[in-house]
Amino acid sequence: MTDLLWTVGPPFLLLNGVLILVTYLTLLERKFAARLQSRVGPYEVGRPHGWLQPIADAVKLLLKEDIVPTAADRLVYNLAPIVFLVPAFLMYAAIPFARGWALADLDIGLVFVLAVSSLEVVGLFMCGWGSNNKYALLSAMRAVNQIISYEVPFILVALVPVVLTGSLRLSTIVDAQQGLLGWFVFYPVLGQLAFVAFVVVALASENRIPFDIVEAESELVAGFRVEYSGMKFALIQLAEFVHLFGVACLGTLLFLGGWLGPGPAALGPVWFVLKALLLFLLVIWIRWSFIRIRVDQILALSWKVFLPASVALLLAAAAVVAASGGAGA
Amino acid sequence: MSGPGRTVVEYGYGGNERLVMNMGPQHPSAHGVFRMILTLEGETIVDVDPVIGYLHRCHEKLGETLTYVQYPSIASKTDYVSAMTAELCYVRAAEQLGQIEVPKRAQYLRVMAAELQRVASHCLWLGTWCMDMGGALGGGATMFLYCFREREMILDLFEALTGARLLYGFHQVGGTRYDIPAGWADKARETVTHIEGRLAEYEALLEGNTIFLVRTQGVGVISRELAQEVGVSGPLLRGSGFAHDLRRVEPYSSYEEFAFDVPVETAGDCYARYRVRMQEFRQAIRIVRQALDGLPAGPISSRPGVKSIGQVKLPKGEAYARVESARGEVGIYLVSDGSTKPYRMKWRGASFSNLAVAGHILPGHKIADAVAILGSIDPVFGEVDR
Numbered sequence: 001m002t003d004l005l006w007t008v009g010p011p012f013l014l015l016n017g018v019l020i021l022v023t024y025l026t027l028l029e030r031k032f033a034a035r036l037q038s039r040v041g042p043y044e045v046g047r048p049h050g051w052l053q054p055i056a057d058a059v060k061l062l063l064k065e066d067i068v069p070t071a072a073d074r075l076v077y078n079l080a081p082i083v084f085l086v087p088a089f090l091m092y093a094a095i096p097f098a099r100g101w102a103l104a105d106l107d108i109g110l111v112f113v114l115a116v117s118s119l120e121v122v123g124l125f126m127c128g129w130g131s132n133n134k135y136a137l138l139s140a141m142r143a144v145n146q147i148i149s150y151e152v153p154f155i156l157v158a159l160v161p162v163v164l165t166g167s168l169r170l171s172t173i174v175d176a177q178q179g180l181l182g183w184f185v186f187y188p189v190l191g192q193l194a195f196v197a198f199v200v201v202a203l204a205s206e207n208r209i210p211f212d213i214v215e216a217e218s219e220l221v222a223g224f225r226v227e228y229s230g231m232k233f234a235l236i237q238l239a240e241f242v243h244l245f246g247v248a249c250l251g252t253l254l255f256l257g258g259w260l261g262p263g264p265a266a267l268g269p270v271w272f273v274l275k276a277l278l279l280f281l282l283v284i285w286i287r288w289s290f291i292r293i294r295v296d297q298i299l300a301l302s303w304k305v306f307l308p309a310s311v312a313l314l315l316a317a318a319a320v321v322a323a324s325g326g327a328g329a
Numbered sequence: 330m331s332g333p334g335r336t337v338v339e340y341g342y343g344g345n346e347r348l349v350m351n352m353g354p355q356h357p358s359a360h361g362v363f364r365m366i367l368t369l370e371g372e373t374i375v376d377v378d379p380v381i382g383y384l385h386r387c388h389e390k391l392g393e394t395l396t397y398v399q400y401p402s403i404a405s406k407t408d409y410v411s412a413m414t415a416e417l418c419y420v421r422a423a424e425q426l427g428q429i430e431v432p433k434r435a436q437y438l439r440v441m442a443a444e445l446q447r448v449a450s451h452c453l454w455l456g457t458w459c460m461d462m463g464g465a466l467g468g469g470a471t472m473f474l475y476c477f478r479e480r481e482m483i484l485d486l487f488e489a490l491t492g493a494r495l496l497y498g499f500h501q502v503g504g505t506r507y508d509i510p511a512g513w514a515d516k517a518r519e520t521v522t523h524i525e526g527r528l529a530e531y532e533a534l535l536e537g538n539t540i541f542l543v544r545t546q547g548v549g550v551i552s553r554e555l556a557q558e559v560g561v562s563g564p565l566l567r568g569s570g571f572a573h574d575l576r577r578v579e580p581y582s583s584y585e586e587f588a589f590d591v592p593v594e595t596a597g598d599c600y601a602r603y604r605v606r607m608q609e610f611r612q613a614i615r616i617v618r619q620a621l622d623g624l625p626a627g628p629i630s631s632r633p634g635v636k637s638i639g640q641v642k643l644p645k646g647e648a649y650a651r652v653e654s655a656r657g658e659v660g661i662y663l664v665s666d667g668s669t670k671p672y673r674m675k676w677r678g679a680s681f682s683n684l685a686v687a688g689h690i691l692p693g694h695k696i697a698d699a700v701a702i703l704g705s706i707d708p709v710f711g712e713v714d715r
Contacts, residue, residue, distance in 0.1 A: 037474040134350050138372070138696070209467040210540050213697070220696075221357060288471050291463030293540050294697045295372055 011093075011103055018092055021273070022241045023054040025280065032281060033288045064230035069132060072227065076130030081228070081235035084123025088239045090116045091246040096171045098259040098268030109170035110162060113250055114155055118205075120243055121147040124214070127236065128224035139223030142295055143207065143214040149302040150205035156310035157201055160184075160194040161254045163317040174258030183257040190320060194313055195255045199282065201306055202247050204298065206240075208283055210290040211298055248279040347375065354383045358461040358700040361710030363684075365691075367699070374699060377691045379684070384714040392674035397423050397641045402498030407676060408712035409495060410453055413446035413487075414654035415712070416500040421581060422650035422661040423502045423671075427643040434627045435504035436583040441620035442490070442499055443582075443652070444613040445483050445517070448524060450655035451606050451613075452480035455531065458603075458704035462544055462697075472534065479527055482520045489513055502641055504630025514621050521614045528610055535603075545600040549690050549702035552597055559686045562679055563657025564609065565706065568602035570595040575653035582652075586623075587616050599705040606707075642669050656680050656707055678712040 027042065027050065034041025046052025068077060094109040094116075096102035106112050121144060128140020161184045162168055165176040177183045185195045204211040215223035225236045252258055252275040259268030293301070353364035362383035368376035388407055392400055404419040405412030417439055424431060431439075456476030463469020484494045491497040491507055499505055509517075535541045551561065556569040566573050574591040576584040592608035594601035632641070645667040651660035657679030666672040683706050691699055 033471075037471050038478060039474065134348060138348075138350075138369075142372075209463070212467065287467050289534075290468040290538065291459060291472075291540055291544065292467065292469075292697070294544060294695055296695060297543055 014092055014103060015089060018089070018242060018245070019238075022238065022245055023058065025241055025245060026057070026237075027051070027054050028277075028281075029284050032284050036285070036288050058234065061234035062231055066230040066232065067227075069227050071132040073130045073132060076126050077227075078130075078232075080123050080126035080130050081232045081239070082123075083126055084120065085235050085239040085242070087116045087119035087123070088243040088246060091243070092249075094170065095246070095249050095253065096174070096258070097272050099171065099175075099265065101259075101269060102171065105169065105171050108168045110158060110168045110173070110250075110254075113170070113246075114158060117243065117246065117250075118147065118151050120239075123239070124224055127228070131224070131227040133227050135220040135222075135226050136224045139214050139220045139226075143224060145295070146207065146211065146214065146298060146302075147205055149299055150201055150211075150306070153197070153302065153306040153310040154201045154205045156307075156314050157194055157197045158250070158254060159314055160190070160317045163314065163321055166321075170253050170258075174253055174260060177257040177260060183255065183260075185255040190313065190317055191255070194317070195251075197306070197310060197313060198251055198255065199279075201310070202251065203283065203286065204302065204306075206244050206247055206283075208244070209287040210293045212287075212292060213295045213298060244283065245276065245280060248276040248283070251279050252276045346370075352699070354380075358703065360457065360703060360708055363703070363708065363710055363713075365687075365699070365703075367691075367696070369696070372695045372697075374691050374694055374696065377688055377699075379688055381681075381684070381710070381713050384710045386711075386715065388715040389674050389676060392419075393671055396669040397502050397643060397671070398669075401500050401502070402496065405496040405498065406711060407678065407715050408654060408656065408659065408680070408709050410709045410711075411446050411450040411655040412496050413442045413499060414652050414659060416497065417443055417582070418650055418652045418654075418659045418661050420500045420502050421652060422648050422663045423641075423643060425648035425650055426646055426663055426665050427502070427641075429503050430631050431504055431582070432628045432631055433583065433625045434508075435629045435631075437620050437624050438505045438509070438629060439500065439582045440584060440587065441517075441617055441624075442487075442497075442505075443654075444616045444620070445486060445521075447613040447655045448521070448610055448617075449480045449483040449487075451610055452476040452483070452524075454606065454655075454704075454707045455603075456480075458701075458707070459535070461700040461704040462541075472531070475527070475531070479524050482523065486513070486517055486520055489516070501630065501632075503632035504628070506630075508629045509624075514624070517617065517621060521617050525611065525614050528607065532607060542600070544697075544701055545603060545705075546596075546598055548599045548698050549694065549705060550597045551686055551690055555686065555689055556597070559682070559689065561657065561683045561686050563653065563655070563683065564602050564605045565657065565683050565686065567592060568594050568605045569597040575651060575658055579651070581650075587619050589616050599701055602705045642667065643671075651677070654679055656709065656712070657683055659712075676712075676715050678715055680706075680708040680710070680712040681715075684708045684713055 031041045031049065042050030042053035044050065045056045068074060091113050093103045094106050094112045096105050124143045125140045128136040128143065161173050164184065165173050167173060184191045207214040225233060228236055252272060256275045259272040261267060261271030348369045350367045350369055352367055354362040364380040366378040366380065367374050391403060395403060401416045401419050405416045408415045453476065456473035459472035460469040463472065487497060488494050489510060490513065491499045499507060551565060551569045553570045556566050556571065570593060572591050572593045577591050589612045592605050592612065594604050643665045645665055647664045649660060649662045651658050659679050660677035662675040663671045664673040687703060687706060690702060694702065
């Protein structure tokens, strides 16, 4: 019985913790965007400052009619939101929130997270294909183009901290970043370049503005999810937020020293979440300030700029490590 | 079987898969109710079939059934984003017909209203255009809300002046219906100074952004020849290298007494049109200031006390009046049979002629460019369909 509790308990807590956090991230984004645009944002539902708004949104979406287009491929259409959501949650399985606070602190934690994260494209394409809608199809084609193009530089940039520490285990990477200036984002030149590249490439592989050609509501209405309504729509939205926050967590682990911070070790998870939220806010800030880049420009940027740049960064990191005599030095 | 008048276009596949996609009339960036049937090859547009008429309200027939006193406030419903200039065009045509003098003060008030309207209209254009390119849930929406914040201030001014915020009924045959209320001039000065300050912020936000530049430069080029051939006007024409502005070449309503420049760009792309409009903002503000400073005293209408709608009868004849609205040349042709209503009225909508260029420049561009180009044309469908 206790064994069962220990097996089921932590994943259950984690799953629900992430769910609640992500639900409130929507409120954070809305309030932040509102301030940016000199508005107030949600206020009335749960005064003050609309703290009940995410709950109201969830309930509304739950109660909405679920419409399946007659021409849709029902199996693919219905399965897609789940295929989209599950990998997003799986990412968290290998993410350590504090020392020893991981469901599975794998030796190849980074590889697992990256692999699971890129499965997103399957669900996305299923959404677009199953809807049998021209906008959705175009969007799905864009998504495949874009995510595959950006997955390569994304992985290459994420490998820079790996080369510097000599380990794929996420907790080891964090432990190598002791002290404020030990964070890889403060690693001279290389760290800053890699961090900026990581954020930009992550934006692109997450389909966020300025690289959000996949949903591009002014061209493709809502892109791959144009036919989705009700709870399936909510699942897709949720998956995107979960995925985005997952990548923010990854960035925190790789560049911002994970759970390391002043104060007792028990504060670790707090530092971790704060840093991840900061990264998330950065993404939102960019989102609400930039306009969208065009599809061909995105691909050109990936293959002509980001890919060579990330290879160069990785080689530079390797050269630094080799010159200083081995990883972790 | 297709009905008479319908042509079925058959495309040879030739190895390329083509997709016919319907954009509009209900589409987030349709700018009203515009429908484009796009033929795509991948993401590239190879053919475009624009469909208009969804907002047709029989304005020309309506003009024949309403009197010269009634119609000006309806005229504003053609180009509802630039209602002041639409009204102005109609009353100018009627005044030409009846050879009615307009007092100097009314002329200045008209200029002031028209230029404030130009600022408001360009605010709306800038906001919606950025939203087309940047997304309703992104930086474009931020720009949109900033622009609407400024447009709001001008609408407040108009509300104080006329009691209405969108369709004003400010102009009437022989002058204007309202004079400026006490304290209004100072408020207007404050507003335009405020907006002038904001313009620099917009330019910094947009022109300092490489993404904005690559999205607009070299996109949707209207050559000088094409502009001339299609008959575009306004900022589109000036963006293609023609320094043609009715306020300068054919001054009306005392425009010859104001100092202003006619901004011209030669590139003909979306960015050139953007630059022209941004400079027009400043020129419009300059004219508003001059109008406020030099506002002459006197009556605001040469036909005061017109209460009954039957009182204005215009002599037999015909007249054509045109004004430079925010979108270009708006013209009205009036034929009078001597009664209180025109016998025939014809609108020349600036948006209608400008939109005609879309079919020429869209093929070869990506879908994303289509919305950027359409936004840079700045059509108002109330004026296209009338």
